[in-house]
Amino acid sequence: GLGLTGAMAYSIYELRHPEEQFEPDPSKKTLVILGTGWGSVSLLKKLDTENYNVIVVSPRNYFLFTPLLPSCTTGLIEHRSIMEPIRNILRQKKATVKFFEAEATKIDYEKRVVYISDDSEIKGDISHTEVPFDMLVIGVGAENATFGIPGVRENSCFLKEVNDAQNIRKRVMDCVETAMFKDQTPDEVKRLLHMVVVGGGPTGVEFAGELQDFFNDDLKKWIPEIQDNFHVTLVEALPNVLPMFSKQLIDYTESTFKEEEITIRTKTMVKNVTDKYIEAEVTNPDGSKAIETIPYGLLVWATGNAVRPVIRDLMGQIPAQKNSRRGLAVNEYLVVNGAENIWAVGDCAITNYAPTAQVAGQEGAFLARLFNTMAKTDAIEKELQHLSDNQSQAKSNDERNEILDEIRERQKQLRRTKQIGPFQYSHQGSLAYIGKERAVADISWLSGNIASGGTLTYLFWRSAYLSMCFSSRNRVLVAVDWIKARLFGRDVSR
Ligand code: NAD
Structure with a gap:
C-alpha cells in the first residue's frame, strides 16, 4: 500500500512540477493582488492571467461568501459550505498564478514593495519577506469598528x-x-x-x-x-x-x-x-x-x-491621502489618489458607494477589464512599432501600401480598445x-x-x-x- 501511495505521490509531483516552477517572465509586468475577498476574487476570475506575472497574497486561502455568514452562527449552514478554496479558483486560470498565504504588513509605495508575514500556526524557515510589484491591487477590506469603546x-x-x-x-x-x-x-x-x-x-x-x-x-x-x-x-x-x-x-x-x-x-x-x-x-x-x-x-x-493599520500606514506615505479618513481615496478608475500603479477595491477604498459585497465585486470585475485592455493595448502598440519598422524597410510600393493598410487597421483597433470608460456602479x-x-x-x-x-x-x-x-x-x-x-x-x- 505504502509503495503505491509513494508512486502515486511521485507521479503527481512530477506532473505538477513544471507548473509549480513559477519563473516570473521578465517581459511581463508583475501584478500583485492583496486579499481574497469580493473585490480581489472577482478581479482574479475575469483577469487574463497570461498577460502579467500574477501574485496573490492573503492570510485566508479561501473566498468567503459573506451574505450567508449569519446563518453559520446558528449551525443552519456549515461554514465550509460557504468557503471556496482560492487554489480551486487559481487552477482554472490559463497561466500560473502564485499564491502566498500571508498578511501584508506594510506597503512601501516609493520602493514598490509589499512586506508580507506568515501568521499561520506552522512557520517555515522564512516567515517574513518582501514582494516587489509593478502594479498593485489592494483589496484587503476593513476591520471591525469599535470606536475605541472600552471592553x-x-x-x-x-x-x-x-x-x-x-x-x-x-x-x-x-x-x-x-x-x-x-x-x-x-x-x-x-x-x-x-x-x-x-x-x-x-x-x-x-x-x-x-x-x-x-x-x-x-x-x-x-x-x-x-x-x-x-x-x-x-x-x-x-x-x-x-x-x-x-x-x-x-x-x-x-x-x-x-x-x-x-x-x-x-x-x-x-x-x-x-x-x-x-x-x-x-x-x-x-x-x-x-x-x-x-x-x-x-x-x-x-x-x-474601520480602516486597517496597513492601509492607514500607506495613507501616511502619500500626501494626496492626507484628508482621507475612512480609507484610500481613489479616482474614477479606482487608482489610489497620489499613487501611480496602485489600485484599490472593496471596503478599503472610498468611493461614492456603500461598502458592500456588490460594489466590491463590480469594482474587481472593472479592474479585470481595465487590465485586460491595457495588455491588449500594449500588444497592439508593439505590433504597430514593428509594422512601421517594416514599412521603412519595404522594397516595393506595393509592399509599403500593404503594410500601411495593416497599420491603419491596427490603429483603429487601438482606438477601440482604449475606449474604456470610468468605473460605474450598477x-x-x-x-x-x-x-x-x-x-x-x-x-x-x-x-x-x-x-x-x-x-x-x-x-x-x-x-x-x-x-x-x-x-x-x-x-x-x-x-x-x-x-x-x-x-x-x-x-x-x-
Ligand atoms: P453599518 O455601518 O451598516 O451599521 C452599523 C450600525 O451601528 C449603525 O446603524 C450605527 O448607528 C450603529 N452603531 C454604531 N456605534 C454604535 C454604538 N456605540 N451603539 C449602538 N449602535 C451603534 O454596519 P454593518 O451592518 O456591519 O454593514 C456594513 C456594510 O455592509 C454596509 O454597507 C451594509 O450595507 C453592508 N451589508 C449589507 C448586507 C445586505 O445587503 N444584506 C448585509 C451585511 C452588510
Whole structure:
C-alpha cells in the first residue's frame, strides 16, 4: 500500500512540477493582488492571467461568501459550505498564478514593495519577506469598528470571518448550557440567556433574525426550560434600524421583529462594555439622556467598518491621502489618489458607494477589464512599432501600401480598445433576511420596494443566494444544509 501511495505521490509531483516552477517572465509586468475577498476574487476570475506575472497574497486561502455568514452562527449552514478554496479558483486560470498565504504588513509605495508575514500556526524557515510589484491591487477590506469603546474587543463577538461565526455558535450553546447548570439563580439565568446585538445595520438585523429563528425552530423545543428567559435585543444608536432601506421597509422590519419578540432599542448608544453587562446612553422621548446597564450572556458587535493599520500606514506615505479618513481615496478608475500603479477595491477604498459585497465585486470585475485592455493595448502598440519598422524597410510600393493598410487597421483597433470608460456602479438592489422566513428587498430594476413576508420572498431570498453562491459545489452544499436543517433541526452541540 505504502509503495503505491509513494508512486502515486511521485507521479503527481512530477506532473505538477513544471507548473509549480513559477519563473516570473521578465517581459511581463508583475501584478500583485492583496486579499481574497469580493473585490480581489472577482478581479482574479475575469483577469487574463497570461498577460502579467500574477501574485496573490492573503492570510485566508479561501473566498468567503459573506451574505450567508449569519446563518453559520446558528449551525443552519456549515461554514465550509460557504468557503471556496482560492487554489480551486487559481487552477482554472490559463497561466500560473502564485499564491502566498500571508498578511501584508506594510506597503512601501516609493520602493514598490509589499512586506508580507506568515501568521499561520506552522512557520517555515522564512516567515517574513518582501514582494516587489509593478502594479498593485489592494483589496484587503476593513476591520471591525469599535470606536475605541472600552471592553468591546475583550468581551464581544464580531461577525466578519468564519471563526467569528464559529465563536458565536459555541457561545450561544455555552450560555444555554450554563443557564441550565444546577442551582443557577434566576437573575443569572436571565442574564445568560440575554442575547444582545449592537448595531442595527444589515449585519445586526440579519444576525438577530437568524438567532431568533434558531430559538423558535429548535432551541425551545429541545430545551423547553429556557423558553421564558431566552431573549434577543438589538441595540442601535440612531432613531431606526436599517438606515439604507426605505421607510416602508424599516417599518416592516420593526413590526416583524415585534411579532418575533425581538426587542429593538433605538436611540441607545453603547459607551462601555464589561464581561457581564453593557452601559448605554439612552435618549428618552423628551430628549433627556440616561445611562442604563444591560446585562448580557452573548454580545455581538456589528457597528460597521474601520480602516486597517496597513492601509492607514500607506495613507501616511502619500500626501494626496492626507484628508482621507475612512480609507484610500481613489479616482474614477479606482487608482489610489497620489499613487501611480496602485489600485484599490472593496471596503478599503472610498468611493461614492456603500461598502458592500456588490460594489466590491463590480469594482474587481472593472479592474479585470481595465487590465485586460491595457495588455491588449500594449500588444497592439508593439505590433504597430514593428509594422512601421517594416514599412521603412519595404522594397516595393506595393509592399509599403500593404503594410500601411495593416497599420491603419491596427490603429483603429487601438482606438477601440482604449475606449474604456470610468468605473460605474450598477445597483442591483438590497436584500436582507429578517427572520421568520421573511426578507426585505429593494430591487432597483423593479423600480420599487418589495416588503413581503411568507414563502414567496423567502424563496426569492433563497434562490437569489443560491444563484449567487460562487461555485456549483457551494450551491449544492448550501442546499443540502438547508434540507438537513428542515429534516433534523439545527445541530445544538457545542
Ligand atoms: P453599518 O455601518 O451598516 O451599521 C452599523 C450600525 O451601528 C449603525 O446603524 C450605527 O448607528 C450603529 N452603531 C454604531 N456605534 C454604535 C454604538 N456605540 N451603539 C449602538 N449602535 C451603534 O454596519 P454593518 O451592518 O456591519 O454593514 C456594513 C456594510 O455592509 C454596509 O454597507 C451594509 O450595507 C453592508 N451589508 C449589507 C448586507 C445586505 O445587503 N444584506 C448585509 C451585511 C452588510
